[in-house]
Amino acid sequence: MRRCLAEKSAEQLQEIERHKLNAMNAFAETQTCRRLLLLNYFGENQQQPCGNCDIFLDPPKRYDGLIDAQKVLSCIYRTGQRFGIGYIVDILRGENHQRIREFDHDKLPVYGLGKEQNHEHWVSVCRELIHMGLVNQNIAHFSALQLTEAARPILRGEVPLQLAFARILSKKSRNQQNKNYQGHYDKKLFAKLRQLRKVIANEENIPPFVVFNDATLIEMAERCPVGSNELLLINGVGQRKLARFGEAFMTLIRDHLADFE
C-alpha cells in the first residue's frame, strides 16, 4: 500500500490515502472495542462497547488514565488543534526539534510533561482517545487532532477514565526477550546501523568511527532510541553528533521497529 501511495501524484490525494492507511493501522492496533472504532470513523460518536469483539473477549490491561488523557488533550488544545499525533507526542516528550522551537511550543507548560513515558506509549494514548470519540482526526486538515465535546469533562477531571496499556509495548518487550536470548542486542539492527554509518562516512569523506564507534552502535541496537532525548542517553552521542547524524539514525531505528509490527 505504501508503494501504491508513492505512485500517486496529487499531493492532497496522497494525504487522504495516508490518513486512511493510518486509520487502518489504528484499527489493527486498537485497545478499545473495534465496533466503536468503526462507528467513530464513520462519524457516529458512540460510547458503548459492543461486548462481542476480540478486544472484549481478550481485554487489554487497564490503568487510571485520567492524567495521561489530560496531558494529551491539554497539549492538543494549547497548540491550537492544528497538529497531528506525531507532533503532539513530540511536545509531550519534550523533543528538541526546530519546528517546535519555531512555534515556541517548547515554552508551553505541557512541553516535556510526558518525558517519563516513551513515544509508543503516547501514540497509543492518542489513538485510544480518538477511538473513544474524545478527539477527532481532521482528514481534510493534515489529520490534525481536535477536541470533541466529550473531552470537556475529562479536561476538567469530572469523570474517571481508564486507558489500556499499549499492546505494542508488550510486543516489543517480547522482541526484547528474543534479543536477550540471542545475545543482548538486535544484530539485524546493528548491521543496518553499520551500513548507514558507512554511507554517511563515504558521503562526508570521514572515517566511520568519527560518525559513531561500534560500542555506540551496539548500544543503539540494544536500546532502540527513537527520540532525541533517548538518543542523547547513549554513550558517544552528544548535542553536536545528535544534530549532525541523529535524524538519520533515529529514522532507521523507527523503520526497523515498524518492520517488527
Ligand SMILES: [Zn+2]
Ligand atoms: Zn467490541
